[in-house]
Amino acid sequence: MTDTLLLAAALVLIIEGIGPMLFTKRWRNYVLSVASLPPQQLRSVGGVMVVIGVVSLVFVLS
Structure with missing residues (x-):
């Protein structure tokens, strides 16, 4: 469960960082x-x- 939450948080950071990085x-x-x-x-x-x-x-999840 903890691994899944950490994975989700990492993906959010990656996705949220793409905008400012590429299209400042x-x-x-x-x-x-x-x-x-x-x-x-x-x-x-x-x-x-x-x-x-x-x-x-x-x-x-279903």
């Missing part, structure tokens, strides 16, 4: 535009991402 200017503009969104919209986007992640996890 676009990634920075994206982060600035996300930072300017109202809090309610950020919560909605975060909620949608969580739901998509949970549904994906259920499909992968």
Whole structure:
């Protein structure tokens, strides 16, 4: 179980690092535009991402 969590964390770091590494200017503009969104919209986007992640996890584990 611990190995799986460490693997998942490593994959997240790799995937999250690709954007700033390869597309620095676009990634920075994206982060600035996300930072300017109202809090309610950020919560909605975060909620949608969580739901998509949970549904994906259920499909992968079943």
